[in-house]
Amino acid sequence: MDKNIPYKTYLEESEMPKxxxxxxxxxxxxxxxxLNPATHKPMTAEELGAVFCDELVKQELDNENxxxxxxxxxxxxxxxxxxxxxxRAYCLEKVLDTPAKIYYKFEGNNTSGSHKLNSxxxxxxxxxxxxxxxxxxxxxxxQWGTAxxxxxxxxxxxxxxxxxxxxxxxxxxxREVMRTYGAEVTPSPSETTEVxxxxxxxxxxxxxxxGCAISEAVEVATHTEGYRYVLGSVLNQVLLHQSVIGLxxxxxxxxxxxxxxxxxxxxxxxxxxxxxxxxxxxxxxRGEADYRFIAVEPASCPSLTRGRYAYDYCxxxxxxxxxxxxxLGSGFIPSANHAGGLRYHGMSSTxxxxxxxxxxxxVSVEQTAVFEAAQKFARIEGILPAPESSxxxxxxxxxxxxxxxxxxxxxxLFGLTGTGYFDMVAYQKFNDGLMTDYIPTDEELEKSFAGxxxxx
Amino acid sequence: MDKNIPYKTYLEESEMPKxxxxxxxxxxxxxxxxLNPATHKPMTAEELGAVFCDELVKQELDNENxxxxxxxxxxxxxxxxxxxxxxRAYCLEKVLDTPAKIYYKFEGNNTSGSHKLNSxxxxxxxxxxxxxxxxxxxxxxxQWGTAxxxxxxxxxxxxxxxxxxxxxxxxxxxREVMRTYGAEVTPSPSETTEVxxxxxxxxxxxxxxxGCAISEAVEVATHTEGYRYVLGSVLNQVLLHQSVIGLxxxxxxxxxxxxxxxxxxxxxxxxxxxxxxxxxxxxxxRGEADYRFIAVEPASCPSLTRGRYAYDYCxxxxxxxxxxxxxLGSGFIPSANHAGGLRYHGMSSTxxxxxxxxxxxxVSVEQTAVFEAAQKFARIEGILPAPESSxxxxxxxxxxxxxxxxxxxxxxLFGLTGTGYFDMVAYQKFNDGLMTDYIPTDEELEKSFAGxxxxx
Numbered sequence: 001m002d003k004n005i006p007y008k009t010y011l012e013e014s015e016m017p018k019x020x021x022x023x024x025x026x027x028x029x030x031x032x033x034x035l036n037p038a039t040h041k042p043m044t045a046e047e048l049g050a051v052f053c054d055e056l057v058k059q060e061l062d063n064e065n066x067x068x069x070x071x072x073x074x075x076x077x078x079x080x081x082x083x084x085x086x087x088r089a090y091c092l093e094k095v096l097d098t099p100a101k102i103y104y105k106f107e108g109n110n111t112s113g114s115h116k117l118n119s120x121x122x123x124x125x126x127x128x129x130x131x132x133x134x135x136x137x138x139x140x141x142x143q144w145g146t147a148x149x150x151x152x153x154x155x156x157x158x159x160x161x162x163x164x165x166x167x168x169x170x171x172x173x174x175r176e177v178m179r180t181y182g183a184e185v186t187p188s189p190s191e192t193t194e195v196x197x198x199x200x201x202x203x204x205x206x207x208x209x210x211g212c213a214i215s216e217a218v219e220v221a222t223h224t225e226g227y228r229y230v231l232g233s234v235l236n237q238v239l240l241h242q243s244v245i246g247l248x249x250x251x252x253x254x255x256x257x258x259x260x261x262x263x264x265x266x267x268x269x270x271x272x273x274x275x276x277x278x279x280x281x282x283x284x285x286r287g288e289a290d291y292r293f294i295a296v297e298p299a300s301c302p303s304l305t306r307g308r309y310a311y312d313y314c315x316x317x318x319x320x321x322x323x324x325x326x327x328l329g330s331g332f333i334p335s336a337n338h339a340g341g342l343r344y345h346g347m348s349s350t351x352x353x354x355x356x357x358x359x360x361x362x363v364s365v366e367q368t369a370v371f372e373a374a375q376k377f378a379r380i381e382g383i384l385p386a387p388e389s390s391x392x393x394x395x396x397x398x399x400x401x402x403x404x405x406x407x408x409x410x411x412x413l414f415g416l417t418g419t420g421y422f423d424m425v426a427y428q429k430f431n432d433g434l435m436t437d438y439i440p441t442d443e444e445l446e447k448s449f450a451g452x453x454x455x456x
Numbered sequence: 457m458d459k460n461i462p463y464k465t466y467l468e469e470s471e472m473p474k475x476x477x478x479x480x481x482x483x484x485x486x487x488x489x490x491l492n493p494a495t496h497k498p499m500t501a502e503e504l505g506a507v508f509c510d511e512l513v514k515q516e517l518d519n520e521n522x523x524x525x526x527x528x529x530x531x532x533x534x535x536x537x538x539x540x541x542x543x544r545a546y547c548l549e550k551v552l553d554t555p556a557k558i559y560y561k562f563e564g565n566n567t568s569g570s571h572k573l574n575s576x577x578x579x580x581x582x583x584x585x586x587x588x589x590x591x592x593x594x595x596x597x598x599q600w601g602t603a604x605x606x607x608x609x610x611x612x613x614x615x616x617x618x619x620x621x622x623x624x625x626x627x628x629x630x631r632e633v634m635r636t637y638g639a640e641v642t643p644s645p646s647e648t649t650e651v652x653x654x655x656x657x658x659x660x661x662x663x664x665x666x667g668c669a670i671s672e673a674v675e676v677a678t679h680t681e682g683y684r685y686v687l688g689s690v691l692n693q694v695l696l697h698q699s700v701i702g703l704x705x706x707x708x709x710x711x712x713x714x715x716x717x718x719x720x721x722x723x724x725x726x727x728x729x730x731x732x733x734x735x736x737x738x739x740x741x742r743g744e745a746d747y748r749f750i751a752v753e754p755a756s757c758p759s760l761t762r763g764r765y766a767y768d769y770c771x772x773x774x775x776x777x778x779x780x781x782x783x784l785g786s787g788f789i790p791s792a793n794h795a796g797g798l799r800y801h802g803m804s805s806t807x808x809x810x811x812x813x814x815x816x817x818x819v820s821v822e823q824t825a826v827f828e829a830a831q832k833f834a835r836i837e838g839i840l841p842a843p844e845s846s847x848x849x850x851x852x853x854x855x856x857x858x859x860x861x862x863x864x865x866x867x868x869l870f871g872l873t874g875t876g877y878f879d880m881v882a883y884q885k886f887n888d889g890l891m892t893d894y895i896p897t898d899e900e901l902e903k904s905f906a907g908x909x910x911x912x
Contacts, residue, residue: 006469007535013462079463080547080838091536091610109565111840111875153835154547173629173880179887180834375636379609382536384567384633419567421877424629431635 001090002101008085009252016083017247018070020240022059023278024350025066026285029357031236031349032324034060035311040455043321050222051229051320052237055126059237066282068240070122077121077154078244081110086252087416091380093400100403102396103260104416105249105276106383111177112147114386114418115272116232119241120144123230124151133226134158138188138213140167140343141388142174143418144232149181160227162188162216166207174422188213195219195317210344211330215317233269234314234323234348242275249413250279260291262399264414266391267295267304267362270348276415277360284359293360294399295351296391298370300438301334303327303347304355304362306445311455312346322453325352328440329448335438342388345448365394366437371430373397374420386418387426457546458557464541465708472539473703474526476696478515479734480806481522482741485813487692487805488780490516491767496911499777506678507685507776508693511582515693522738524696526578527585533577533610534700537566542708543872547836549856556859558852559716560872561705561732562839567633568603570842570874571728572688575697576600579686580607589682590614594644594669596623596799597844598630599874600688605637616683618644618672622663630878644669651675651773666800667786671773689725690770690779690804698731705869706735716747718855720870722847723751723760723818726804732871733816740815749816750855751807752847754826756894757790759783759803760811760818762901767911768802778909781808784896785904791894798844801904821850822893827886829853830876842874843882 024030033042048057059068070078089102107115127135134157139145145161152159161183168175168187175185188208189196195215199206206212214231221229232238253260263280265273273295283289295304303326313330314320327346334343347355354360367387374390376397377383385393396414403410420427429435480486489498504513515524526534545558563571583591590613595601601617608615617639624631624643631641644664645652651671655662662668670687677685688694709716719736721729729751739745751760759782769786770776783802790799803811810816823843830846832853833839841849852870859866876883885891 010466076546077838090532111834111838111877113877150835150838154838172884173877176880176884176887177840177877180831180840180883182835378567378636379606379638382533382567382606382610384636421567421569421629421633424632427636428628428632431632 005088005256007090008087009256010085011083011248011251013079015251016078017244017251018075019067020070021243021247021279021282022062022066022068022240023281024063024236026282027353029353030063031353034321034323035455037313037318037320037322051218053123053126053130053132053228055129056123056237059240060235071125074122074125081117083248084109086249089381092377095380096397096400096404098400098404099407099409100400101409101411102400103411103413105245105413106416107245108383108386108416108419112143112150113421114143114147115242115245115275116144116147117150118244118275119232119238119271120147120151122241124148124155124157127228127230128155128157132157132228134160135228135230136160136217136221137230137232138162138210138217140164140210142167142171142422145183145185146174146177147232148230149178149183152183153181159183160220161185162190162213164188164208164210164213170425171422188216190216193219195319199316209316209333211316214315215319218315218319233271233344234346236350238271239274239278239348239350242271243278245272245275245415246277246279249276258411259289260413261410262292262294262412264294264296264392264395264399264412266342266388266415266417267297267347267351268342268388269344270351272415272417274348274351281354281359294395295355295360295362296395297362297364298342298391299364299366300440301328301343302364303345305364308449308452309352309356310452312452314346322455323349325349326355328445329451331451332448342391363395365391368435368437370394371435375430383416384420385416386420387423389415389417392416461544461712463546464543465712466541467539467704467707469535471707472534473700473707474531475523476526477699477703477735477738478518478522478524478696479737480519480692482738483809485809486519487809490777490779491911493769493774493778507674509579509582509586509588509684511585512579512693515696516691527581530578530581537573539704540565542705545837548833551836552853552856552860554856554860555863555865556856557865557867558856559867559869561701561869562872563701564839564842564872564875568599568606569877570599570603571698571701571731572600572603573606574700574731575688575694575727576603576607578697580604580611580613583684583686584611584613588613588684590616591684591686592616592673592677593686593688594618594666594673596620596666598623598627598878601639601641602630602633603688604686605634605639608639609637615639616676617641618646618669620644620664620666620669626881627878644672646672649675651775655772665772665789667772670771671775674771674775689727689800690802692806694727695730695734695804695806698727699734701728701731701871702733702735705732714867715745716869717866718748718750718868720750720752720848720851720855720868722798722844722871722873723753723803723807724798724844725800726807728871728873730804730807737810737815750851751811751816751818752851753818753820754798754847755820755822756896757784757799758820759801761820764905764908765808765812766908768908770802778911779805781805782811784901785907787907788904798847819851821847824891824893826850827891831886839872840876841872842876843879845871845873848872
């Protein structure tokens with residue numbers, strides 16, 4: 001054990017961040033704006049306001065202000081489950097026999113089971129403040145839907161969740177948590193929306209996808225009085241709220257007098273990764289410090305490592321604005337990979353731009369290797385990780401083992417975004433030796449890229 | 457918000473307890489000794505050593521030493537998931553509009569989902585230290601089995617868990633967590649033991665009980681080279697290990713300059729309750745301070761409030777020592793109450809003696825009222841509680857509401873022993889309005905009491 005470095009570091013309440021950090025303010029090349037799918041012109045605040053709460057639209061479009069105050073009500077809610085601990089993985093280091101120093105920021109100690117609550121409470125708060133009645137959203141793995149249900153229950157808002165049908169059926173307990181928090185949960189695609197009926201007609205028997213569920217949730221939000229739509233990842237505003245992860249990590253490291261060398265996060269839509277790296281990336285952008293940033297994605301859904309950087313639809317029904325991002329094409333159907341939260345075809349525009357500017361790296365990993373790391377981590381560090389988070393664990397272990405070869409004493413930080421308590425079907429498959437890997441072929445990807453919209 | 461009282465108080469590593477506290481040392485009337493079921497004579501250390509690890513036998517029989525050092529290896533393991541937070545329930549207070557100050561000690565932030573890990577690591581450690589190969593145990597709700605699997609995986613011991621059949625079938629995910637940690641999980645009663653075969657012959661189609669599973673686990677431990685049996689509750693040694701809950705709570709209160717008036721814990725076998733109250737009870741026994749202690753049990757399994765204080769069998773197969781305790785009779789079959797962990801027919805001898813000496817109170821609560829409290833708490837405080845823990849929440853809320861009537865500013869502490877992530881079948885029943893209450897009749901209890909052994 002290093003002297004003066006405890007297993008877990010918690011900030012005091014007085015040390016917790018009072019402002020979110022907006023990395024776009026320090027980016028030379030700003031992320032490309034959202035486009036109106038009909039006109040291909042940048043979405044105006046007014047157009048976005050039909051879908052999102054006004055204050056969130058402001059945050060979405062704000063590329064200038066580096067710091068945005070966190071409202072007191074949100075700070076109070078944060079105090080119920082934050083600060084999250086910055087953990088020194090002493091036991092893992094010992095078992096790996098590595099000179100590397102491994103830290104993780106653990107966001108799973110709340111009932112939603114993940115970091116998603118950080119943005120859910122913010123988005124629900126602004127909806128409440130605007131006098132709205134309720135919000136709609138979609139959920140895949142269920143972490144975002146749970147987080148939003150918790151936030152709306154706390155604030156007394158209504159909440160309608162479209163849950164990808166395959167998850168709805170395979171994860172009945174996730175559904176029950178949301179119901180316990182008063183949310184209305186509908187399997188998607190459903191007969192309750194026009195876009196849902198269209199999709200069901202075109203693809204009878206489909207088990208749904210995030211892209212379908214987004215389309216349905218947006219339709220209901222825009223057709224219901226006093227409702228808006230909220231999204232748990234991809235958007236700039238979400239990365240802004242999630243910056244609390246990175247800000248707390250940075251403050252804790254400063255308290256310990258430690259500087260990380262490598263920062264690793266799993267990447268689906270980019271919410272956790274963006275939040276974790278933002279303040280460190282800000283330092284890099286301002287030339288104050290350097291870090292290696294590594295995005296880890298599943299080999300089955302490799303948007304950064306094998307996708308195109310182009311404007312694409314965010315949803316299957318093509319009702320949402322177009323976003324410029326690393327994408328596999330909105331028609332890409334990820335395989336039945338269990339890391340539900342990382343199955344999105346695209347990637348946050350902010351992360352995409354940072355990656356395109358070579359400010360960060362990306363790697364893809366296969367599922368069985370991920371679950372091997374997950375099981376090892378669970379047994380050594382005592383936390384059963386979510387499959388999503390385990391992508392980051394895999395690469396953190398790999399980097400620590402490289403240090404063992406080279407003898408370098410690097411300091412590694414990774415984001416442990418959540419727990420796997422609702423992912424036991426996947427763990428069972430792994431325990432029974434039935435888990436397989438899947439990597440899309442170049443032909444499959446080319447076919448999907450052909451569906452990308454033509455934007456001048 | 458009270459000035460200087462944060463939402464959550466974490467001790468520093470240096471402030472964490474280095475010794476467990478043994479409340480028996482301060483009890484005037486010691487808990488009655490375990491008896492040999494054949495001779496009705498007090499069990500000797502040698503006899504107990506056939507079933508339990510030597511060091512744990514020593515702890516079991518030690519009524520003299522008030523403080524027992526926690527070995528460094530266990531302290532290190534504790535640092536991975538402890539200290540647990542002492543939480544001020546500001547949001548609950550506000551919604552209840554009570555002058556009471558409500559605190560809870562939250563033990564659910566670890567993968568076992570409960571306080572059970574505190575004793576699991578201790579028992580596994582002593583087994584390892586004795587050079588044993590593995591341990592056996594039983595589990596009902598699954599929290600203890602999970603905790604033990606985590607501890608044995610960490611230490612590299614084998615672990616065989618007999619899981620009450622109804623739980624094995626209804627909670628496949630609990631089973632998978634244990635398997636992920638490398639445990640061998642067998643539904644009980646099983647064909648793998650003599651006592652299991654006997655029970656199956658007498659009660660074909662039985663879905664099992666804790667009492668049956670204990671008998672099977674003890675049989676395997678005593679018939680397998682290098683194995684011992686470990687138990688998650690009831691025993692003196694378990695209360696000793698769980699005293700870490702109360703010691704941390706007391707240290708945190710002292711740091712805050714606060715003294716609780718009422719301390720509330722749910723009571724099944726007594727492990728959490730005993731651990732939480734021990735150091736405070738010690739003060740009361742020594743005349744240094746006074747507290748009200750309230751044990752909360754389910755109305756469907758009311759050992760303290762309606763049981764007899766008598767020697768009884770601890771298990772269905774009658775292979776274990778006899779314990780003097782408040783009991784409903786070892787033949788009592790609790791209804792299909794979902795608060796699995798509180799369904800034991802007896803109660804820790806230490807708690808039983810303290811209760812008989814009128815040093816503490818007990819109340820019983822009905823299941824639907826418990827789940828109403830659980831849902832309310834989840835929505836207000838953001839933590840989905842275990843059904844067991846929710847018994848304590850129910851009474852904490854009731855006491856806070858009494859304060860509202862009287863205007864008294866009492867300080868209430870309750871033990872929030874765990875999370876309900878694996879109890880969603882019960883929550884679903886509640887969400888669907890299908891949950892019912894059950895209270896055994898006097899006739900049922902009398903019939904059960906008739907089976908109590910005759911001890912001079």
